[in-house]
Amino acid sequence: MKRILLGTLFAAVSINAMAQAPGGPDCGWGNMLFEGQRGTPAHFLASTTNGTSGNATFGMTSGTNGCSTNSALTYGGKSWIAMNGMMDELSKDMAMGQGEALTTYAVVLGVAPEDRAHFAAVTHEHYQQIFTKADATAEDVHTNTIDILKNDPTLAKYATQA
Amino acid sequence: MLKRLAWLVLCVCAPLYASPHVDNDRLQQLANSRFWISIGHYEAGKLGGWRSYVDDPKFFLAQNGAHDPKAELAATLEAIYRPVTQGQENAHPQCVYPSRTRFLRDELKLTDLPAVDCKEFNKWFSDVAPDSTVLIFPAAYLNSPSSMFGHTLLRIDQADVQANKTALLSYAINFGAYIEGSDNSILYAWKGLAGGYPGLFALVPYQEKLSEYRSLENRDLWEYRLNLTPEETRRMVEHVWELKQIRFGYFFFDENCSYRLLELLQVARPSLDLTPQFRLTAIPTDTVRAVKEAGLVEKIDYRPSRERELLSRAEPLNHDEQQWVLKVSADQKQMQSADYIALPKERRALIQDAAYRLERYRANGQERDPTSAQRSYELLRAISTNPPPALEIERPGLPEDGHESRTWQLGAGTRDDKAFAEYGLRMAYHDLNDNAYGFPLGAQIEILQLKLRQYEDNRWQVQRLDLATIRSLTPRNELLQPWSWQVAGGLERVLGKHGDENLVSHVNGGAGGTWKLGDDVLGFAMGTVRIEHNNDFSALVSPAAGFNTGVLWRNPLGNFSLETKGDYFTNGEVRRNISLNQQWELSRNLGLRLSAQRDFSQLTSPVNEVMLELKWYHY
Numbered sequence: 001m002k003r004i005l006l007g008t009l010f011a012a013v014s015i016n017a018m019a020q021a022p023g024g025p026d027c028g029w030g031n032m033l034f035e036g037q038r039g040t041p042a043h044f045l046a047s048t049t050n051g052t053s054g055n056a057t058f059g060m061t062s063g064t065n066g067c068s069t070n071s072a073l074t075y076g077g078k079s080w081i082a083m084n085g086m087m088d089e090l091s092k093d094m095a096m097g098q099g100e101a102l103t104t105y106a107v108v109l110g111v112a113p114e115d116r117a118h119f120a121a122v123t124h125e126h127y128q129q130i131f132t133k134a135d136a137t138a139e140d141v142h143t144n145t146i147d148i149l150k151n152d153p154t155l156a157k158y159a160t161q162a
Numbered sequence: 163m164l165k166r167l168a169w170l171v172l173c174v175c176a177p178l179y180a181s182p183h184v185d186n187d188r189l190q191q192l193a194n195s196r197f198w199i200s201i202g203h204y205e206a207g208k209l210g211g212w213r214s215y216v217d218d219p220k221f222f223l224a225q226n227g228a229h230d231p232k233a234e235l236a237a238t239l240e241a242i243y244r245p246v247t248q249g250q251e252n253a254h255p256q257c258v259y260p261s262r263t264r265f266l267r268d269e270l271k272l273t274d275l276p277a278v279d280c281k282e283f284n285k286w287f288s289d290v291a292p293d294s295t296v297l298i299f300p301a302a303y304l305n306s307p308s309s310m311f312g313h314t315l316l317r318i319d320q321a322d323v324q325a326n327k328t329a330l331l332s333y334a335i336n337f338g339a340y341i342e343g344s345d346n347s348i349l350y351a352w353k354g355l356a357g358g359y360p361g362l363f364a365l366v367p368y369q370e371k372l373s374e375y376r377s378l379e380n381r382d383l384w385e386y387r388l389n390l391t392p393e394e395t396r397r398m399v400e401h402v403w404e405l406k407q408i409r410f411g412y413f414f415f416d417e418n419c420s421y422r423l424l425e426l427l428q429v430a431r432p433s434l435d436l437t438p439q440f441r442l443t444a445i446p447t448d449t450v451r452a453v454k455e456a457g458l459v460e461k462i463d464y465r466p467s468r469e470r471e472l473l474s475r476a477e478p479l480n481h482d483e484q485q486w487v488l489k490v491s492a493d494q495k496q497m498q499s500a501d502y503i504a505l506p507k508e509r510r511a512l513i514q515d516a517a518y519r520l521e522r523y524r525a526n527g528q529e530r531d532p533t534s535a536q537r538s539y540e541l542l543r544a545i546s547t548n549p550p551p552a553l554e555i556e557r558p559g560l561p562e563d564g565h566e567s568r569t570w571q572l573g574a575g576t577r578d579d580k581a582f583a584e585y586g587l588r589m590a591y592h593d594l595n596d597n598a599y600g601f602p603l604g605a606q607i608e609i610l611q612l613k614l615r616q617y618e619d620n621r622w623q624v625q626r627l628d629l630a631t632i633r634s635l636t637p638r639n640e641l642l643q644p645w646s647w648q649v650a651g652g653l654e655r656v657l658g659k660h661g662d663e664n665l666v667s668h669v670n671g672g673a674g675g676t677w678k679l680g681d682d683v684l685g686f687a688m689g690t691v692r693i694e695h696n697n698d699f700s701a702l703v704s705p706a707a708g709f710n711t712g713v714l715w716r717n718p719l720g721n722f723s724l725e726t727k728g729d730y731f732t733n734g735e736v737r738r739n740i741s742l743n744q745q746w747e748l749s750r751n752l753g754l755r756l757s758a759q760r761d762f763s764q765l766t767s768p769v770n771e772v773m774l775e776l777k778w779y780h781y
Contacts, residue, residue, distance in 0.1 A: 103327050
C-alpha cells in the first residue's frame with residue numbers, strides 16, 4: 001500500500017513553470033524554508049482569472065512530472081515531501097509535534113493508525129536529528145527519519161523501505 | 163477531388179466496423195438526455211438550437227458537434243466501434259471518451275464493443291482513486307478586495323482520506339484561465355475579464371492549491387464535503403478525463419471556474435439543476451450557496467490562512483511580549499538573553515511560535531533567502547524543545563450566509579430644502595456599511611452601481627454611476643504593517659456654481675493606514691489623489707490632492723462610519739465633505755441605512771443632505 005501511495009504521489013507532482021527545485025529545474029517545491037526556491041509569482045492579479053500559469057497540468061498524465069528520475073519508487077518518501085511546500089509544513093509540524101503534514105508523512109510511510117501518535121512523538125523528540133540544517137534536502141530528511149525509526153522498537157518495522 | 167475520394171472511402175469503410183443501427187427517435191432521445199447535454203457542455207441557444215461552451219474542435223467528433231448534440235452522439239457511437247490499432251489503444255475513442263462510452267454502452271446495451279485496454283486512462287483513474295468530493299472555496303482576503311469574488315475548486319478524495327486525515331494527498335480539479343507567455347499585468351487583467359484567455363481544467367495536488375491560497379494569498383479556505391456517492395464522484399472524474407487539454411472560453415463574470423464546477427456536479431448527479439440560475443453571472447459565493455441549497459453539503463471545514471494563524475497566535479501576547487516576537491524573529495541569539503529566559507516557559511513557547519510564523523509570513527512570495535531560512539530553522543529548533551499548544555481558531559461566519567451579491571436600493575431624503583427619492587442598483591457586491599455577516603470588516607468592492615434621483619418637482623437625474631469602487635482597510639499592528647488603499651472611478655454629482663449639482667467624471671485613489679481602535683472599531687487615514695472632468699472647470703481634466711479619514715464601528719445595529727474627505731484642486735477649488743452612515747441590519751438580505759452629509763465648496767455655500775435608504779440584497 002505504501003509503495004503505491006508513494007508512486008502515485010510522485011507521479012502527481014505537477015509541472016509548475018514557476019517552481020524550481022533539486023531533482024530538476026521544474027520539480028516543484030515552492031517557497032521553501034528548506035532547499036529549493038520559487039520566484040515571486042505575480043499572483044496579485046491571478047485572482048481575477050484563477051489561472052494556471054504555465055503548463056496546464058493533468059495529474060500524472062503530463063507524463064514528465066518535472067522531477068528528474070527514472071523510477072518513481074526509487075524516490076521513496078521523498079516524492080511526497082519534495083512537493084511544493086511540504087518540507088516547510090513537515091518541518092513545522094515535526095517541531096511542534098503535531099499537525100496534518102506530520103500525519104500525512106506517517107501515512108505515506110505506511111505507519112499504522114495506532115502507531116501514528118507514537119510516530120509523531122518520536123520524530124518530534126528527534127527533530128534536530130531529522131532536520132539537521134536549514135538547507136537539508138528532502139532526501140536527507142527522509143534518510144534521517146528512517147534512521148530514527150530503526151532505533152525505535154515500535155517503529156522499526158516501518159523503516160524498511162527504499 | 164482527392165478530398166471527395168477520401169470521403170467516399172470513409173463512407174465505404176464506415177459500415178465495415180459495424181456500429182449498431184439505432185433508430186432516429188432513440189438517438190434523438192439520448193441526445194436530448196440531461197447527461198449527454200451535460201457532458202457535451204451544451205447550452206440551449208437563445209434562438210433555439212444548441213451551442214457548446216467547449217471552444218475546441220478536438221473535443222468533437224462530428225463536424226458540427228458543437229451545435230448538434232445528436233450528430234455528436236451519432237459520431238461517437240460510430241467512433242467507439244472503430245477497430246483498435248495495436249500500440250495506439252490510448253488514442254482510441256473509447257479511451258479518449260470514457261464517459262461517453264459508458265453512457266452509450268449502458269443506454270444502448272452495447273455488448274459487442276471492441277475491447278480496448280485504455281492503459282493511460284486506467285492508470286490515471288486508479289491513481290486518483292476517486293471516492294468522495296469536497297467543494298473548496300477560498301474566502302476573501304481583506305487586503306485584496308478583488309478576492310471577494312473568490313474562486314471555487316473541487317477536491318477529489320480517496321476512500322481513506324477522511325479516516326487518515328490525509329487531504330494533503332488528495333487531488334484538486336481546478337478550472338482557470340490558461341495564461342501563456344509574458345503578458346503584462348494590465349493586459350492580463352483585461353484579457354481575463356474580456357475572455358482573451360482560454361479556460362482549461364487541471365488536476366493538481368490539492369496541497370499545491372492549499373499553499374497557493376493559504377500562504378501566498380492569505381485566504382481562509384472553506385471545505386464543503388459533498389454527499390456525492392463514490393459512484394457519482396467516479397462518474398464526474400471519468401468525464402474530467404475527457405476534458406484533458408480541452409479549451410473552454412473563460413470569462414470572469416459568467417463562464418468562470420464556479421460555473422464550470424456546477425456543470426461537473428451535474429455530470430456527477432444528473433438530477434441536479436444548478437447552472438440555469440447563473441446564466442448572467444456566477445459569483446463563487448452564490449454558487450456555493452446554490453450547492454448548499456441543493457442539499458449537497460454534508461459537512462463544512464475551515465482552514466485559516468497563514469496570516470490569521472499568525473495574528474491569532476500573537477493575540478494573547480502583551481506589548482512587551484510582542485516586542486519580543488519582533489526581536490526574536492530578527493535575531494535568534496535574543497533567545498539566550500537573560501531577560502528572555504526569565505519569561506515563563508509557556509509564554510516563550512508562544513513568542514517563539516509567533517516569531518517563526520512572522521518570519522515565514524515575511525518570506526512569503528520571496529525568493530528563498532539562506533539567511534531567512536537559517537533564522538526560521540533556529541526558531542524551529544527552539545520550538546521543538548518547547549512546543550506551544552495547538553492553535554485554536556474560532557470559525558468566522560460562513561461566507562455563503564452573508565448577504566447576496568446584487569443590491570436594489572430605494573431611498574428618500576432631503577437636500578437642503580428639496581425632497582427627493584433615489585433608486586439604485588448595484589451589480590456587486592459589498593461596501594463598508596453593508597450587512598456584515600460573512601464579510602471582513604474594512605473591505606469594500608463595488609462593481610457597476612447606478613443611482614437615479616427624482617426631485618420633488620419631478621426632475622430626474624443620474625446621481626452616480628460607479629464603475630468600480632474598491633477600499634481595503636487592513637489594520638496595522640505591532641507585527642504587521644499593511645497599507646490601506648482605495649480606488650474608484652465613474653460619474654458622480656459634486657457641488658458646482660450656484661449650488662448646482664454637476665455630474666462629473668472622475669478617477670481617484672488613496673493610500674494610508676488603518677488602526678484598530680477597539681474590539682470592533684477601525685480608524686483610518688489616507689492621502690488621496692483625484693482626476694476630474696468638470697464642466698465648471700476650464701481645463702479638460704483637473705487634478706486634486708487630498709485626504710480621507712474616518713472611523714468604522716461594528717455595533718449591534720450594523721456598521722457605522724463617520725468620515726471626512728477633502729480635495730484640493732490645482733485650480734483653486736477646495737471641496738470637502740463630512741458624512742455619517744449607520745446601517746440597520748433588518749435581516750440577512752435587507753438593510754436600512756441612514757446617511758447624513760455636509761458638502762463644502764469654494765464655488766457655493768455648504769449643502770446638507772439626509773437620506774434613509776432601504777437596501778435589498780437580491781441575487
